[in-house]
Amino acid sequence: MPGKVSNINATPASLTGMEREIHACLDQKQYREAFDRMLPEFQNKVFRLAYAMLGEAGAAEDMAQDVFIRIWKALPGYRGQSSLSTWIYAITRNACLSALRKAGIKREVSMEEPGVARIAEETGLTVGGGAAAGIDVLRFLRQLPSKYQQVLRLYYLEEKSYEEVARLLEWPMGTVKVYLHRARKELAEAIARGNI
Amino acid sequence: MACPEFEDRLIEYAAIEGEARACVDTHLAECAECRQFLEALRVVDMELTARFSGREASAALAATVQRRIEREASARRLSFVPEILDFVGWGAIVALLGMMAWWVVPFIPAFNANQTALSLNTALAAGGAFLLVALFIGLRSLADLKH
Numbered sequence: 476m477p478g479k480v481s482n483i484n485a486t487p488a489s490l491t492g493m494e495r496e497i498h499a500c501l502d503q504k505q506y507r508e509a510f511d512r513m514l515p516e517f518q519n520k521v522f523r524l525a526y527a528m529l530g531e532a533g534a535a536e537d538m539a540q541d542v543f544i545r546i547w548k549a550l551p552g553y554r555g556q557s558s559l560s561t562w563i564y565a566i567t568r569n570a571c572l573s574a575l576r577k578a579g580i581k582r583e584v585s586m587e588e589p590g591v592a593r594i595a596e597e598t599g600l601t602v603g604g605g606a607a608a609g610i611d612v613l614r615f616l617r618q619l620p621s622k623y624q625q626v627l628r629l630y631y632l633e634e635k636s637y638e639e640v641a642r643l644l645e646w647p648m649g650t651v652k653v654y655l656h657r658a659r660k661e662l663a664e665a666i667a668r669g670n671i
Numbered sequence: 672m673a674c675p676e677f678e679d680r681l682i683e684y685a686a687i688e689g690e691a692r693a694c695v696d697t698h699l700a701e702c703a704e705c706r707q708f709l710e711a712l713r714v715v716d717m718e719l720t721a722r723f724s725g726r727e728a729s730a731a732l733a734a735t736v737q738r739r740i741e742r743e744a745s746a747r748r749l750s751f752v753p754e755i756l757d758f759v760g761w762g763a764i765v766a767l768l769g770m771m772a773w774w775v776v777p778f779i780p781a782f783n784a785n786q787t788a789l790s791l792n793t794a795l796a797a798g799g800a801f802l803l804v805a806l807f808i809g810l811r812s813l814a815d816l817k818h
Contacts, residue, residue, distance in 0.1 A: 510740075514733050522728035532726070539728055543736045544743070612718035631723035659682050663711035664672065667704075 494559050506550045514543060517560070521567050524643045527629035528571035530617070538574060542567045564643050575621075615662050623658035630655055673708035674698070681709050685716075754812050761804040769797050 493516050500509035521542050526535035545566055553562060616624055626640060630651075633639040637655075641648045673681055680687060680695050687695065699706050773793065 514736060518728045518732050522732065523726065526723075526726065536729055536732065539732055540736050540739065544739055547736075547740055612715055613722060616719075627719065628723055631719045632726055634724060656679070656682055659712060659715060660678065662715045663682070663708055666714060667672075667707045667711035 497559060498555070501550070501553060501555075504551075506547075510547055510550060513546070513559070513563075517563050518543070520560075520643065521563065523629065523632040524564060524567045525571055527625045527632055527643075528568070529574065530624060530628070534574075538567075538571060542570050545570065560642075561645075564645065568645070612662065612666070615665050619658055619661060623654055623661070626651055626654040627658045627662075673705045674702060677702075677705055678708070681705060682712060684709060684712070751812075754808055757808050757811070758804070761808065762801070765797070765800045765804055769793070769800070772796075 493512060497509045497512050497516075500506075500512065518539060522535055522539040525538040525542065526532055529535050529538060542563075546563060549566070553559075556562075557565070616627060619627070625644065626646075629640045629643060630637070633643070637648060637651055640646075640655075641651045644651070646654075677695060677698055680691065684692075684695065699709065
């Protein structure tokens with residue numbers, strides 16, 4: 476229609492085919508169609524991001540549901556200020572942070588605290604010689620500062636892609652690499668210490 | 672504890688190659704602590720890969736979300752039936768009061784003087800009452816919608 480002002484700003488060339496389709500639906504205010512395309516496209520990403528942040532698959536599943544309900548309600552207000560994926564991940568992060576704050580489980584364990592090392596010493600864990608199967612790495616993981624936990628979980632959930640971790644958490648790539656490096660070091664030292 | 676000068680290279684062991692890798696391998700051959708550290712890193716990688724790699728949302732997620740949206744939409748769907756019933760009820764009350772007034776007014780001497788004026792006043796009063804009722808119901812509906 477000549478002179479018609481688009482609801483969504485000019486779509487960036489970097490968008491995927493599916494994102495373009497979703498933008499086209501939003502442009503025509505076809506919110507149901509846009510949402511029906513969006514849900515299968517983003518459900519795994521939203522779930523993994525929630526899993527990385529919350530640390531439990533069940534909680535992440537519930538959170539993913541809530542996030543999509545929020546997205547559905549907020550869809551008419553989406554104006555394309557940021558890419559669709561950026562918008563969806565921001566909603567997911569905010570929802571997870573709110574849930575963590577609400578539940579009071581956002582623990583920041585200092586790197587100086589001997590939490591991880593203490594578990595290794597208490598349990599007398601060993602490494603090598605086939606003993607690895609007896610090591611509960613997740614238990615050590617939970618003793619790390621939350622940002623290290625998040626980055627480690629997401630790194631493995633996203634098939635070891637630094638780019639995806641940086642994109643989902645919206646952290647600089649350098650930060651992601653530094654946190655991953657420190658988290659791995661902390662975990663490996665704690666596990667190795669059990670054998671020294 | 673791994674030797675500090677080799678620690679970073681051990682953490683990135685899988686990514687290093689060539690001369691740097693050969694240097695680390697030479698050191699590993701003679702340092703038990705670094706070997707142990709590398710083994711611990713391998714365990715961490717193996718366990719976390721096994722735990723998290725390839726995890727996806729449950730197959731029921733999309734269907735559950737769609738059901739919740741449907742449920743919320745139907746809960747929010749507006750019904751004007753209560754407002755219509757309100758209107759009928761209040762209309763009946765006003766009509767009853769009007770009939771009572773019509774019945775009482777002829778017995779008041781002052782009103783007998785001018786029947787035309789009386790009819791006009793009665794019509795205006797009934798119209799005003801209906802407007803008030805409509806306004807009251809409208810405000811109530813608005814408050815309900817806001818709620």
